[in-house]
Every structure is written in structure tokens, then in C-alpha cells.
Amino acid sequence: MKINDEIIVNIEKITPKGEGLARFGEDKFVIFVKNALPDETIKIKITSKNKHYAKGEIIEIINPSKERIKPFCPLYNACGSCQMQICSYDYSTKLKEEILKDIFKQDENLILPIVKSPKTTCYRHKIQFPARETKNSKRVLLGYFKENSHDITNIKFCPIQPEIINNLTQFIRENYKLGCYDEKKHKGLLKNIVARISSSDNSILLTLVLNTNQEKFKQIKKEIISFAEKITKTFEEIKGIFVNFNDKKTNNILGETTIKITGCDFIIQKLNDKKLKIGAVSFFQVNPFASEKLFEIVKNNIKENSTILDAYGGVGAIGIFANNNAEKITLVEENKNAVQMAKENYELNNIENYEIFCDDAKKRFKIFKQEQKSFDYTILDPPRSGCEEEGLIDIASISKNIIYVSCNPITLKRDMEKLKELKFKPKFIQGLDLFPYTYHVETIILFEKE
Numbered sequence: 001m002k003i004n005d006e007i008i009v010n011i012e013k014i015t016p017k018g019e020g021l022a023r024f025g026e027d028k029f030v031i032f033v034k035n036a037l038p039d040e041t042i043k044i045k046i047t048s049k050n051k052h053y054a055k056g057e058i059i060e061i062i063n064p065s066k067e068r069i070k071p072f073c074p075l076y077n078a079c080g081s082c083q084m085q086i087c088s089y090d091y092s093t094k095l096k097e098e099i100l101k102d103i104f105k106q107d108e109n110l111i112l113p114i115v116k117s118p119k120t121t122c123y124r125h126k127i128q129f130p131a132r133e134t135k136n137s138k139r140v141l142l143g144y145f146k147e148n149s150h151d152i153t154n155i156k157f158c159p160i161q162p163e164i165i166n167n168l169t170q171f172i173r174e175n176y177k178l179g180c181y182d183e184k185k186h187k188g189l190l191k192n193i194v195a196r197i198s199s200s201d202n203s204i205l206l207t208l209v210l211n212t213n214q215e216k217f218k219q220i221k222k223e224i225i226s227f228a229e230k231i232t233k234t235f236e237e238i239k240g241i242f243v244n245f246n247d248k249k250t251n252n253i254l255g256e257t258t259i260k261i262t263g264c265d266f267i268i269q270k271l272n273d274k275k276l277k278i279g280a281v282s283f284f285q286v287n288p289f290a291s292e293k294l295f296e297i298v299k300n301n302i303k304e305n306s307t308i309l310d311a312y313g314g315v316g317a318i319g320i321f322a323n324n325n326a327e328k329i330t331l332v333e334e335n336k337n338a339v340q341m342a343k344e345n346y347e348l349n350n351i352e353n354y355e356i357f358c359d360d361a362k363k364r365f366k367i368f369k370q371e372q373k374s375f376d377y378t379i380l381d382p383p384r385s386g387c388e389e390e391g392l393i394d395i396a397s398i399s400k401n402i403i404y405v406s407c408n409p410i411t412l413k414r415d416m417e418k419l420k421e422l423k424f425k426p427k428f429i430q431g432l433d434l435f436p437y438t439y440h441v442e443t444i445i446l447f448e449k450e
């Protein structure tokens with residue numbers, strides 16, 4: 001089998017990246033096929049190959065899955081973000097359960113049925129669109145990068161984000177006149193737009209990420225302020241507009257410094273009886289509806305009057321929601337802006353007995369260990385890369401229970417094996433659909449010290 005060969009394969013299962021997995025030939029060589037479903041027979045063209053696996057694209061679906069349906073998004077093929085729109089929502093969550101069963105094979109008996117998202121469209125309340133422009137007519141393009149490229153799909157309508165964002169991005173396309181970023185030349189001003197929306201009252205914080213620095217910004221400040229005013233006059237939902245400076249050649253969306261141009265510093269997101277202030281650039285889950293489910297799961301597994309460590313705590317959401325009359329909450333988070341919001345959020349929710357450390361988690365875990373601190377429950381909610389081994393060893397030595405919340409089941413599996421070595425026993429594995437129609441799955445595991 002070589003590149004450009006056309007072959008017929010059967011799809012065995014779905015992979016953690018949402019691709020169909022097929023095996024070909026006597027040696028059962030692995031081939032990954034995008035937009036394929038289990039049990040389908042498909043004619044594919046091989047597009048790439050290495051020693052370990054090949055990739056193929058669909059030419060013809062010879063025998064489609066009985067679950068296959070037409071994607072409801074008109075930009076499904078061009079955008080590529082919601083891979084699982086080729087089947088019903090219920091079946092997509094079943095596939096996510098299969099993904100978890102595959103990854104956590106040895107502990108399959110601990111896997112609970114996946115918790116579905118209460119909303120499956122208009123759920124995405126954080127939008128990050130790169131901004132570019134057409135070569136000759138200089139029309140503004142806003143949307144997601146096409147897969148494996150930096151070409152933009154100009155997204156005028158996206159069914160998984162709130163309607164207001166479609167109107168706001170269209171307004172920016174039509175009214176922004178100061179130029180967009182050209183990656184090849186590393187020139188042009190507007191690099192990205194970031195919008196954060198509260199599902200409680202639809203209020204929005206908008207950040208314009210600019211390819212400039214604070215000094216050079218002075219020359220264009222007047223024009224940016226006037227553009228920001230035009231936006232706030234048109235959209236009463238916009239509560240604050242910010243500028244983030246990102247003049248480096250980088251794939252990172254945000255640079256280090258953000259300043260406010262107009263309006264408020266935060267929006268309020270209500271979650272049951274709690275309220276959270278969320279800033280323009282601090283982390284908060286993208287799907288507030290399913291987040292409530294996530295926080296409930298954590299809360300239901302924390303006994304009253306406990307000491308809680310909310311590690312990688314962001315603006316404090318999980319700890320505030322799950323505190324159950326906690327004796328004390330300790331939050332560790334490295335982002336200064338999120339830490340400031342967390343402090344304000346504790347006060348807003350009348351939580352008095354708290355302490356906050358703006359620090360690298362691994363470094364702070366070591367200090368806690370040296371100080372012989374101990375926690376009844378540690379909530380670990382790290383970024384996709386998971387926890388570093390040294391940090392896990394330290395945190396295991398000072399925690400009685402660990403509730404690990406992860407957006408990446410692969411790094412979670414790795415960290416789970418380490419925690420088992422450290423005598424922590426997994427009690428359940430709970431999948432939760434925070435990202436409907438994508439292949440992503442949030443996973444929560446409760447570990448108890450043996």
C-alpha cells in the first residue's frame with residue numbers, strides 16, 4: 001500500500017481523535033480515516049503513510065453506518081471542527097463512551113454512562129477566531145483555521161455558538177478598517193478576536209488581539225477606541241472591550257498584556273445559586289450548561305466540612321460550586337488575572353475561609369509538602385498536557401482523595417497509572433460531554449487513598 005492507492009476498508013472503531021480506525025492487509029496495517037463511523041465499508045485514498053500507520057480520505061462510502069446522517073452545519077466540510085455531526089447526538093455520546101472504554105480497558109467496570117450536555121447547539125460561550133483578509137479586496141475574514149493549515153474558513157454562521165456572535169463577527173467584518181494580520185509577512189494589525197459570553201444574561205466581553213505593543217499602540221489608540229465605541233453602540237450585550245498585545249511570531253492566540261478600552265472588567269455567569277465573575281482572558285469552561293453538570297459531579301463526591309485544594313483553579317468555579325460548607329478552600333492558579341477574579345468570586349459567594357496562591361502548581365505542591373499541609377480533597381483540573389510526575393508525587397503525599405477532572409483522557413490515563421502506583425484507587429470514571437459534536441470528552445475520576 002502506498003500514497004494515492006485506492007483501497008476498500010472496514011472501520012473497526014473510533015479513535016480518541018474522532019477518526020475511524022481500519023486495518024489493511026495481512027499485517028493489519030493501521031489506517032486512520034476522517035469522518036468515518038464504526039462498521040462502515042469505505043473506499044479510501046491513502047494520503048500519507050509512515051512506518052506505523054497511514055491516513056486515508058473517503059472517496060465513497062460503500063456501506064454506510066445506520067447511524068450516519070447529514071451534518072446540520074452548512075460549513076461542516078469547510079470548517080471541520082464538529083466532526084461528529086455525521087451521526088445523531090445520542091450516538092456521538094455512545095462513541096465517546098467507546099473511546100473511554102478503549103483507553104481505560106483495565107478499569108472498564110468503573111466507567112459510568114456518559115453525562116450528556118443539556119444543550120447541544122448554541123452551547124459554545126467562548127469564541128476565538130483568527131482574523132485575516134483577502135489578498136486584493138482586503139475583505140476581513142473571521143473564522144477557524146482549516147485543518148492542518150492556516151487558511152481561514154470565513155464563518156458567518158456557526159450553529160454551536162450563540163446567534164449574537166454571528167451578528168457581532170459580521171459587524172466586525174463590515175466595519176473594521178485598520179487591517180488584519182498577514183502571517184507570512186508578520187505584518188498587519190488584527191490577529192484574533194476573542195469573545196466570552198455569559199449564558200445568564202448574554203453579556204459579552206470582546207478582546208481584539210493586535211500585532212503591536214503598548215508603545216506603538218499609542219499611535220492607533222484613537223481609531224481603536226472609536227471602533228470599540230461603534231461596537232458598543234450597536235450591541236448592548238457588549239459590556240467591555242479589551243486589547244491584547246501579541247506582536248510575536250507565535251501560534252499562541254494571546255500575548256501577555258491585556259488592557260481595557262471601554263466598559264467593565266468582567267461579566268457575571270450564574271451557576272445554580274452561585275455567581276461567577278469571568279474576565280476577558282481568564283479560563284472558564286466553554287459550555288456553561290454542561291459545566292454545571294461537571295461541578296455537580298464534583299460536589300456530590302465531596303463530604304461536608306472538608307478541606308479542599310482547588311488545583312489549577314482558574315477563576316475558582318469548581319471550588320466555589322463544590323465547596324459543601326468546606327472547612328477551608330485553597331486555590332492554586334498561575335494566571336494573575338484569574339487569581340484576582342477568584343478572590344472576587346469567593347467574596348461574591350460569601351466564602352470566607354479561603355487562601356489563594358498565584359503560583360505554578362508543581363512548585364506550590366512541593367511547598368505544601370514541606371509545610372506538611374494536608375487536604376481531604378484535591379480537585380486536579382490541569383490543562384490538556386496533564387500533571388507533571390513530580391507534582392503528582394507531591395500532591396499524592398498530602399491528599400486523602402483526588403478528584404481528577406481532565407479534558408484529555410490520554411494524559412489522564414498516564415496520570416492515573418502513576419496515581420495507582422502511589423496507592424490511589426480509582427472509584428469511578430465518569431465521562432461528560434462538554435463539547436457536543438466534537439470528539440472531545442471531559443472525564444472525571446475519583447481516587448481514594450488506599
Ligand SMILES: C[S@@+](CC[C@H](N)C(=O)[O-])C[C@H]1O[C@@H](n2cnc3c(N)ncnc32)[C@H](O)[C@@H]1O
Nearest residue numbers: 283312313314317333334335360361381382383
Ligand atoms: C482546565 S483549566 C481549569 C480551570 C478551572 N478549574 C475551571 O474549571 O474553571 C486549567 C487552569 O490551569 C491553569 N494552569 C495551567 N498551567 C498551570 C500551572 N503550571 N500551574 C498552575 N496553574 C496552571 C490555567 O491558567 C487554567 O486556569
